[in-house]
Amino acid sequence: MKQVALPCGETVPALGQGSWRMGEDPRLRSQEIDALRHGIDLGMTLIDTAEMYGDGAAETLVGEAIQGRREQVFLVSKVYPHNASRRKMEAACNESLKRLHVDAMDLYLLHWPGAVPLAETVASFEDLQRAGKIRHWGVSNLDLKQMKSLRSVPGGAGAQVNQLLYNLGRRGIEWDLLRWLRTQAIPVMAYSPIEQGRLLFKPALVALAKRLGATQAQVAIAWLLAQDDVIANPKTASRQRLEENAGALALSLSPADLRELDAMFPPPSGATPLEML
Numbered sequence: 031m032k033q034v035a036l037p038c039g040e041t042v043p044a045l046g047q048g049s050w051r052m053g054e055d056p057r058l059r060s061q062e063i064d065a066l067r068h069g070i071d072l073g074m075t076l077i078d079t080a081e082m083y084g085d086g087a088a089e090t091l092v093g094e095a096i097q098g099r100r101e102q103v104f105l106v107s108k109v110y111p112h113n114a115s116r117r118k119m120e121a122a123c124n125e126s127l128k129r130l131h132v133d134a135m136d137l138y139l140l141h142w143p144g145a146v147p148l149a150e151t152v153a154s155f156e157d158l159q160r161a162g163k164i165r166h167w168g169v170s171n172l173d174l175k176q177m178k179s180l181r182s183v184p185g186g187a188g189a190q191v192n193q194l195l196y197n198l199g200r201r202g203i204e205w206d207l208l209r210w211l212r213t214q215a216i217p218v219m220a221y222s223p224i225e226q227g228r229l230l231f232k233p234a235l236v237a238l239a240k241r242l243g244a245t246q247a248q249v250a251i252a253w254l255l256a257q258d259d260v261i262a263n264p265k266t267a268s269r270q271r272l273e274e275n276a277g278a279l280a281l282s283l284s285p286a287d288l289r290e291l292d293a294m295f296p297p298p299s300g301a302t303p304l305e306m307l
């Protein structure tokens with residue numbers, strides 16, 4: 031499995047697994063657990079979840095899927111902005127840990143910026159680190175201005191990732207945020223890497239995928255994986271699509287393929303407000 035280095039020096043798999051919308055439909059439960067476990071078998075051992083997903087249902091499902099395999103997994107969850115305070119974060123984290131059936135998570139992210147000052151959120155993350163409940167912390171959906179504010183608060187340099195909406199059709203971060211993150215050696219965790227399936231049907235992408243003997247999802251994921259500091263975490267509840275997505279690791283895009291993708295999905299030509307889903 032290709033690895034991406036975090037600022038702390040640890041490495042994580044470049045291809046992980048998302049879990050949004052998992053655990054919400056009892057009829058899909060065994061299939062979702064099977065897909066997550068199969069993903070672990072294939073080396074996609076980074077699993078991303080959040081207290082928000084299904085009001086804890088996704089964390090509960092992930093907890094069940096990783097039973098007996100905790101040591102193999104790099105477990106990521108997220109705290110709601112309204113819980114990201116000294117008063118509330120510990121309780122929120124405890125609830126997540128209970129649902130996940132673990133003593134500690136590997137990475138705990140601020141899901142998006144809210145009303146709690148970043149300095150307080152960072153201090154709360156550091157409390158949890160000292161208590162051994164989280165190993166690392168990071169952020170999600172912070173734009174360049176917010177990342178610079180974060181960098182300026184005490185301990186703010188400790189952020190290990192910024193999880194952002196980033197895929198072939200959402201390249202706005204390349205204008206300035208991605209460049210700045212690179213200067214700080216902070217990787218991007220690209221969420222919705224296939225835009226929840228919506229970007230797969232562009233005729234030119236269909237044609238390129240066909241020529242490469244790959245699927246559109248594989249091309250979209252391989253495009254992200256072509257960058258050394260990007261982690262992609264597609265979500266699927268299907269063993270077959272999971273194997274398809276894992277196949278992106280073996281797809282190497284040539285400079286000509288990348289140019290063709292740039293023509294289809296142009297990079298930004300100016301600053302754009304950060305997009306979120």
Ligand SMILES: NC(=O)c1ccc[n+]([C@@H]2O[C@H](COP(=O)([O-])OP(=O)(O)OC[C@H]3O[C@@H](n4cnc5c(N)ncnc54)[C@H](OP(=O)(O)O)[C@@H]3O)[C@@H](O)[C@H]2O)c1
Pocket residue numbers: 047048049050051078079141170171193194220221222223224225226227230247248263264265266267268271272274275307
């Ligand atoms: N930080 C944030 O604010 C934030 C926001 C959004 C997402 N996320 C995280 O990022 C993860 C991934 O993003 P996402 O779930 O929004 O979108 P995504 O991974 O781009 O797409 C998931 C959707 O695409 C389908 N799919 C997966 N592989 C496919 C393939 N090879 N061909 C066709 N369809 C395929 C899945 O259906 P099946 O399950 O039926 O295969 C699902 O409906 C989330 O699960 C979550 O963990 C974070």
